[in-house]
Every structure is written in structure tokens, then in C-alpha cells.
Amino acid sequence: MATLGLIEYADASAEVRAVYDDIMATRKTDWINNFWKALANDPPTLRRTWESVKQIMAPAAIDALTKEMIYLAVSASNQCGYCIASHTAAARKAGMSDAQFAELMAVVGMANETNRLASGYQVEVDERFKV
Amino acid sequence: MATLGLIEYADASAEVRAVYDDIMATRKTDWINNFWKALANDPPTLRRTWESVKQIMAPAAIDALTKEMIYLAVSASNQCGYCIASHTAAARKAGMSDAQFAELMAVVGMANETNRLASGYQVEVDERFKV
Amino acid sequence: MATLGLIEYADASAEVRAVYDDIMATRKTDWINNFWKALANDPPTLRRTWESVKQIMAPAAIDALTKEMIYLAVSASNQCGYCIASHTAAARKAGMSDAQFAELMAVVGMANETNRLASGYQVEVDERFKV
Amino acid sequence: MATLGLIEYADASAEVRAVYDDIMATRKTDWINNFWKALANDPPTLRRTWESVKQIMAPAAIDALTKEMIYLAVSASNQCGYCIASHTAAARKAGMSDAQFAELMAVVGMANETNRLASGYQVEVDERFKV
Amino acid sequence: MATLGLIEYADASAEVRAVYDDIMATRKTDWINNFWKALANDPPTLRRTWESVKQIMAPAAIDALTKEMIYLAVSASNQCGYCIASHTAAARKAGMSDAQFAELMAVVGMANETNRLASGYQVEVDERFKV
Amino acid sequence: MATLGLIEYADASAEVRAVYDDIMATRKTDWINNFWKALANDPPTLRRTWESVKQIMAPAAIDALTKEMIYLAVSASNQCGYCIASHTAAARKAGMSDAQFAELMAVVGMANETNRLASGYQVEVDERFKV
Secondary structure (H helix, E strand, O other): OOOOOOOOHHHOOHHHHHHHHHHHHHHOOOOOOHHHHHHOOOHHHHHHHHHHHHHHHOOOOOOHHHHHHHHHHHHHHHOOHHHHHHHHHHHHHOOOOHHHHHHHHHHHHHHHHHHHHHHHOOOOOOHHHOO | OOOOOOOOHHHOOHHHHHHHHHHHHHHOOOOOOHHHHHHOOOHHHHHHHHHHHHHHHOOOOOOHHHHHHHHHHHHHHHOOHHHHHHHHHHHHHOOOOHHHHHHHHHHHHHHHHHHHHHHHOOOOOOHHHOO | OOOOOOOOHHHOOHHHHHHHHHHHHHHOOOOOOHHHHHHOOOHHHHHHHHHHHHHHHOOOOOOHHHHHHHHHHHHHHHOOHHHHHHHHHHHHHOOOOHHHHHHHHHHHHHHHHHHHHHHHOOOOOOHHHOO | OOOOOOOOHHHOOHHHHHHHHHHHHHHOOOOOOHHHHHHOOOHHHHHHHHHHHHHHHOOOOOOHHHHHHHHHHHHHHHOOHHHHHHHHHHHHHOOOOHHHHHHHHHHHHHHHHHHHHHHHOOOOOOHHHOO | OOOOOOOOHHHOOHHHHHHHHHHHHHHOOOOOOHHHHHHOOOHHHHHHHHHHHHHHHOOOOOOHHHHHHHHHHHHHHHOOHHHHHHHHHHHHHOOOOHHHHHHHHHHHHHHHHHHHHHHHOOOOOOHHHOO | OOOOOOOOHHHOOHHHHHHHHHHHHHHOOOOOOHHHHHHOOOHHHHHHHHHHHHHHHOOOOOOHHHHHHHHHHHHHHHOOHHHHHHHHHHHHHOOOOHHHHHHHHHHHHHHHHHHHHHHHOOOOOOHHHOO
């Protein structure tokens, strides 16, 4: 199921349970997905990763749905099967419609195409774009 | 400047000029960036790419700024220098603030991290996430 | 099982068997994994790839366990399912502990994150780092 | 020099200076490289990224030099110019010899080759490798 | 089977059926593979993608078999499971022999190796190669 | 110019000169590009890489020009600056026309787009495509 196995709540240490509890409270859900159960084999990585995700994904200058769609865009571009599945679910929960999913994928596909055209043609950065 | 050179407006065929004119009209600008000048060596690719970009990036279920940020997210994830420079400029023109840029990069970075953790730990997709 | 099928020892030519024998002798094992059985459809690629792997993975300035962990780091970063599975096994056989696996993944995840932050922010290389 | 500019120590807020001071103290150096000066435009990302790097790169089950070589391996595999330059310098400071650098690159190159052979030949994971 | 489900011919709108019909006529086949059935949830993307593929893959300065092998090379390099499976089938239909498949994979593997060696060693572009 | 410097012919050992001589004889040229001069810091990698490239790129079931175009396709897809520059030159020397270059890039771009659409939509492999 995962290289080091999955740590279920019932078998978790107090340290791991504290993270699981915070994940469920923050996400207003009653279950933990496999990603966190795999990371729980390494409590410092579990805690650090969750704290980072929690901080980064909180709505601020960018709203929550847009952040989830960006996360899914990167996961689809990287072709990470687990991440596409879990972040499609997360984006839907945040309100992504079928039409938004389809447009998101269209942008991801197009960006991947033009990224290679720009590199393949060895296009030099325009002066106006330089920082 | 680019593998096949850059085609300036003054030297362009009527077919290429028509695309350049549409790019400038659609983007409400008076210049053409190097990417299109490089593609202009292959008019069918220039036309097809521009028509696709124009269709995909038009605001619909997802607004124009969000689409530009998603385009930039993919370009940053792919580490395409030209694309990062040009789409940072495009996103700013569409209204991206410094704070939004910073949050966008934070999401891109985090997604790239957790994509590898999920794959590296060989995490199996949860039943609830399966389509 | 693989695009061109898998070549079992019993069905292999003398040329392929010689490579299989060397793989088993070098690795002190009595079986051949699917990767080599797939490459055996193209004996020159089988031989060249094995000779390269054998030369590169032999302990020298870097020890065998570290080399296996680096191989796994790249495979996890590239999200190659077969390679993650086979090189996790190889690294374990070379002595990788659970704690080392977890730290390895943490470094891989972090490097993938900061790679995108550096590119996305268009950070210029410091003079002191230039070669 | 970077999308949002570089924040020099003299111009930094107390919050940013505290991170810079910790970077210099931890690394036993008297300067800050551009990566951190770029992230300083977003203090929460600066702090979170540094705290994560500091925790992950500290020697534990894997020693400091090996961690730096793994970081460089991932950066070379991802072809991130800034990261290759900065982490080559970091690995050298941690003791990487020319011979170790050369062997590291050989492993990175080989892993990238066999990752594609495994995927391209559609090799199925061996039962013995399944988790 | 796919995020938004698969649209079968019997359930498709006239707009989608028109694309399906053109795919089957162009490819001289009597079935539609899952990729198009998934895209059919977003008719503009279905049409645009098919029109682009049809235009790009038509034999012109490069023959059809070579184009299919290039498509497979990119898919193998990107490690896209679906794409490797579908484009291996397409290349075979266009005439790719086992020997050509094996040589194709050898080139893909080697290019991925030397790409990382060039980047990892920070090799500067030769004057003679500059555009 | 490169992490470990570049080894010029005049400064090279007999072992390195033998490889340089073979490169120039095989390619019918009188100079060595920077990639090999960088690898020459590690003679076993120089020799192994050259022998592999020489074997793989020799015309056989696939002709020399097609192999060079595939190499360039992978390099463009991976966005390796050095490799795009050097393999564009190599493909041109092997006879690639401007029209072939343009069609090659169009295929590379399209493949990168549809790879992400297939993964992002989580399209399942058709039974007919399974090996």
C-alpha cells in the first residue's frame, strides 16, 4: 500500500494523532487519506509537511478554490497519479465545477505545449520581460 | 535570437501579419513578443497556436487572471525561462499583485514537493478518490 | 507485461544468458527482474545498459549504498513507478534503513520545491557560484 | 535580478534579518545568497522554507555530505540552473571531491536513462518489488 | 474510467459525433479510444485538440511513421503511461518494427542521460552552436 | 565554463585524446564541443558515454537523420539549453531542413500537451492498447 506501510489512527502515536486531528478539523472531514498515513512513518516530515500545506493553502491573496486548482494544475503537469486523484477531489470539494476542471486542463495542456515551443525554438527573452 | 530567426512585422507575409494584428488587437498592445516572431517561420503553427491560446485563455468558467496564474504555475514548475518571464508579465498585466505572485509560487513549490513524496512513498490511491 | 514481451532465461540466446549470468553473479542473486527481461529483446541495449550500470554503480569515490540512494532519489523525482519499486528494493538490499529512506524522501521533496522557487522567482546565479 | 527584486540585509525587516542571521550562523558563513534574498519578499515563505531546509539537511540517519549530493542529484536531474550552481557549491563546502562529483553525475545520468527505458518498454513491476 | 467519465458514441451530441466520425475516417478505423471519449466532456477542447493533432500528424516534410515515433519518444521521455500505450499502438500501425522500437527507446534513454550530464556539469554552449 | 573546467586537446591525456580522435573521425569534423571537454574530467564516463552514443546513433533500423531528430525532440521536451543547441546543429548537419525542424517542434509541443490531458483527465488505458 506504501513503502513503509500506512499508519492508521488506532495505531498512531500521540504525536501523529495530533496531526491527524488537526488535518480533520482544518478540512472539516472525518478521515485521513493515504498520503498522510504514509508520511506518518516519519513524524517530523508528517508535521512539517502538514504545517506547510496548511499555511500555504489557507485563503489569503489567492482564494482557496484557485489555490486548489493551481495545485491540481501542477500535479497534472507532473503526471503524478496519486496527486491528480487527491487534488481533483480537493478542488471539487472547494467548489470546482466540471467546466472549470475542463478549462483548467486546457490551460495546463497549452502551457506544456508552448513551454516546449519556446525552448525548442531557442527564443530569447524580450527586453521588456527582463526583471 | 532564435533557431530560425525572428520575423518582424515589416518583413512578414500577409498571413503572418493577420495573426500579428489579431494578437495585438486581442491583447490591446502595440508590439509582438519574440515567441510569436519565432513561430512565424512556420505560419500554420503560428496560426494554430495563437488560435488555441486565444480560445483557451479567454475568460469563461475561469477568469482571465486565474488562467494567467495557472499558466505561470505550469511554466514555473517546468522551469521554462522564457515562459516564466513572459507569463509573469502577462499575469501582472491581468492584475496579479506581488502578494498573489508570492502565494502562487508557494503553492507551486509545495505541489512539487508533495508530488514526489506521494510517488516516492508509493502511496496507493484511496478508494474514495478513484474515478 | 512489456511492449515486446519478457525473455525468460530458458528462452534466451547464449548472448543474453551471458548478461543474465553476469547480473546474477554481480548482484549475488538467483533471479532476473523484469527490466532486464524486457531489454533482452534488444541484446545490444541489454549488454550496453548492464555494462554501464555495473561500472557506474560499483563502489569507488562514492559507496554502494549512497549510489543506490541517489538512484532512488532521481527515480522518485522523475516519478517512475517501476524504478521507484526496483531501486527501493536495491537500496534496502544495500542497507538502507527506514530512517534513511524517510530522510532521502524529505531531501527529494525539498529539492523539488526549492528548484521551482528558484526558477519561478527568476533568481540570478550569485557571482560566487559561477564556474 | 529576480521577479520581486532582492532584499539586502541593510534593507531587511527585523523578521527577515532574524532568518538571515540564522542562515549565516547555521552555515558558518557571512553572506546570504540570492535565493533567500528573493524569498525575503514573502517573509512567511522565507521563514518556512529556511526552517524546512534547516531541519531536513541536518545530519541524522544520512550524513550532511550525502544529503548535499542528493540535493544536487535532484537539481541536476531537474535541470535547474540556479540550483545546480548553488548546490554544487554547497556540496563542495561539505567535502565533495571532484571524483565524487563525477560519480554523482554518472549515477544521475544513468538513472535518467533507465527510468525512460523502464517506462518506454512498459515494464510491469515484479511481484517481489511490490509493497 | 476518467475524471468526467467517457462519452460513448451512442450518447454523444451531434457536435461530438462529427469529431468522432472524422477521427475514424482519418484513421481508417471503426472505434474511438478513451482519450477522445474523455475530452468529449469538453467539446471545444475535443475539437481543437483533434484538429491540431490531425494537422500536425499529417505527413509533410516529415513522414507519418517518423512523426509517430517522435510522438512516442516524447511520451516515453515524459513517462505518460496512457500515451506510451496508445502511441506505441499508433506507431506500430504506421509500420514501426520491433527493431525500430528498440532503437527509438535507446535514443530516448541516451538523450535523457546526456541532457542531465550537460546540465549537471554546467556546460556552456559552444560559440558555433549559438543562434 | 563548466563545473570541473574544460579539457582541451593539447592538455589531454593519451586516453582522452584517443576518444577525441574517434569523435572527430566518426563525425568527420576537426573540433570537439564543450560537452565532451567537460566529461573528459572523468575519463571512464567520457569513454562510456561516447561509445554508447556512437553505437546508438549509428544508422540501422532507423536512419541517422531521424535519430538526430528524435534526440532533439527529447532535448526540447526536457528543455535542456545546451542539448537543444548542440542537437539542432547535429540534426542540421544530418540534413534537417527548416520545414522538418518546424514540424518536429509542432509534434513535440502537441505530444507535451496531450500527455498532460491524458494524465489530468485520468484516462484509463484501452483494453486494445494493453501489452
